[in-house]
Amino acid sequence: MPYIAVKGTRDIIGEEADAFSEVEQVFKAVAELYGYKEFRTPVLEYTEVFDRSAGDSSDVVRKEMYTFMDKGNRSVTMRPEFTAGMARSIVEKKLYATEDLPIKCFYYGPAFRYERPQLGRYRQFVQAGVECVGVDSARYDAECIVMAMHVLGVLGFENLSVKVNTLGDAESRAKYKEALKAYFSEHIDKMCPDCHDRLELNPMRILDCKVPEDQEIVKGAPKMKDYLSEASDKRFYQTLSIINDMGIKFEIDENLVRGLDYYGEIVFEVHAKSATGADYGALVGGGHYDGMLKTFGGPDYSGVGFAFGVDRIVSLMKDNGLLGKKEGKCDIYVMPLGEEVIDEAFAIAMNLRYEGYKVEIPFTGGKIGGMFKKATRKGAKFALIIGEDELNNGVAQLKNMETQEQRAISLEDLDLEIESAFNPAPEGNGCCGGESCCCGGEGGQEGCCCSQKEEKEGK
Ligand code: HAM
Numbered sequence: 001m002p003y004i005a006v007k008g009t010r011d012i013i014g015e016e017a018d019a020f021s022e023v024e025q026v027f028k029a030v031a032e033l034y035g036y037k038e039f040r041t042p043v044l045e046y047t048e049v050f051d052r053s054a055g056d057s058s059d060v061v062r063k064e065m066y067t068f069m070d071k072g073n074r075s076v077t078m079r080p081e082f083t084a085g086m087a088r089s090i091v092e093k094k095l096y097a098t099e100d101l102p103i104k105c106f107y108y109g110p111a112f113r114y115e116r117p118q119l120g121r122y123r124q125f126v127q128a129g130v131e132c133v134g135v136d137s138a139r140y141d142a143e144c145i146v147m148a149m150h151v152l153g154v155l156g157f158e159n160l161s162v163k164v165n166t167l168g169d170a171e172s173r174a175k176y177k178e179a180l181k182a183y184f185s186e187h188i189d190k191m192c193p194d195c196h197d198r199l200e201l202n203p204m205r206i207l208d209c210k211v212p213e214d215q216e217i218v219k220g221a222p223k224m225k226d227y228l229s230e231a232s233d234k235r236f237y238q239t240l241s242i243i244n245d246m247g248i249k250f251e252i253d254e255n256l257v258r259g260l261d262y263y264g265e266i267v268f269e270v271h272a273k274s275a276t277g278a279d280y281g282a283l284v285g286g287g288h289y290d291g292m293l294k295t296f297g298g299p300d301y302s303g304v305g306f307a308f309g310v311d312r313i314v315s316l317m318k319d320n321g322l323l324g325k326k327e328g329k330c331d332i333y334v335m336p337l338g339e340e341v342i343d344e345a346f347a348i349a350m351n352l353r354y355e356g357y358k359v360e361i362p363f364t365g366g367k368i369g370g371m372f373k374k375a376t377r378k379g380a381k382f383a384l385i386i387g388e389d390e391l392n393n394g395v396a397q398l399k400n401m402e403t404q405e406q407r408a409i410s411l412e413d414l415d416l417e418i419e420s421a422f423n424p425a426p427e428g429n430g431c432c433g434g435e436s437c438c439c440g441g442e443g444g445q446e447g448c449c450c451s452q453k454e455e456k457e458g459k
Pocket of ligand 1: 305
């Protein structure tokens with residue numbers, strides 16, 4: 001058997017890996033702006049955690065979970081999503097009793113679903129999401145949508161399409177399901193085998209069927225708005241009014257039911273067009289849920305949250321030219337000229353790293369021409385050439401890779417020399433950072449390397 005990545009999984013390297021890091025950083029920074037704290041829950045949960053919360057009628061739970069018996073004969077599942085595990089954790093740790101409400105947590109990491117791999121759909125993928133648990137308010141629902149859009153805005157997305165719907169409260173849903181069951185029962189003979197199951201398990205799932213003939217039948221189905229309680233209707237429009245005031249454009253999609261069973265009241269998804277015309281599906285999905293903590297033995301608190309599909313976001317960023325130009329990966333390429341200076345050059349390289357510079361040093365040595373080629377490929381800003389003669393004289397050669405200027409610098413003042421090479425004094429004040437400095441070595445002029453040296457020496 002060839003050694004290849006497992007079907008539906010992939011290696012993420014280079015520019016793509018940089019993009020994952022960028023999304024992670026932006027997501028975490030924005031989540032913190034909204035007062036969210038990071039939670040890291042295990043990849044493995046007891047299977048019941050998902051069975052009980054995410055639902056009997058959800059394809060994710062019924063067909064797509066990586067579930068197996070562990071060596072202790074316990075059924076465990078690799079998380080297909082984070083919400084259930086977060087709720088389990090909040091209840092297990094009794095955070096609802098010790099933390100201020102709402103509990104606001106964010107997460108980032110891999111999730112696993114045994115799906116048919118296709119564009120934007122993997123068996124291992126990365127989700128970044130939030131949960132806000134313990135206060136039932138349309139304002140928190142709205143804040144969640146605003147936060148998701150905030151993250152996408154910082155990443156540079158424009159022209160996003162936000163779809164919203166309401167699944168109402170439990171009573172509204174029960175009445176609506178009854179009406180749907182009556183309607184679809186009359187058409188079920190012409191519908192796909194999956195819809196036969198959906199009719200029994202949860203007729204609302206039929207609204208989401210992708211088979212074109214079934215979609216025609218769905219067009220004539222009863223609408224949720226006719227079964228919505230006054231309270232759910234009011235709540236939905238309150239949320240919409242808040243996001244509208246925040247400048248978020250949305251459309252109501254009455255067939256948006258979402259793929260997990262725990263939702264009630266508002267649900268939403270965000271889609272974006274790819275410049276290549278590719279359709280990756282929803283970039284983010286989320287909504288309000290009731291009763292999840294209660295399922296795990298906690299109080300009857302509601303929550304709201306969303307999860308980004310980071311793989312899809314990265315694909316779209318690539319297609320739409322939104323990948324940030326990552327800062328050069330190498331500030332200084334240290335070049336030891338010969339075996340005898342490698343240890344000293346390594347010590348110099350380490351000092352520079354401790355000062356915060358990105359430093360590369362080839363331990364294999366080699367010819368200087370080859371090292372310059374590598375320094376160019378790494379995008380190094382400076383080359384620091386260290387030869388035996390130079391070391392004996394307490395100097396090294398510093399070459400600006402862009403201007404090709406090269407000069408000897410004192411190893412004793414290495415950090416100051418490097419600092420002034422990276423931050424040259426503004427033109428015009430005469431500070432050159434070298435022997436012929438404006439201050440004649442006396443210091444005293446702002447930004448002058450000599451003043452910095454004096455400061456360091458405590459003069
Ligand atoms: P979800 O819609 O199942 O919701 O997943 C959220 C996002 O994860 C999707 O919009 C999509 O971008 C991404 N995603 C899902 N499956 C795949 C896949 N096979 N390959 C690549 N990306 C995928 C949830 O998971 C809910 N837990 C969200 C939530 C949080 N609701 C409330 N709180």
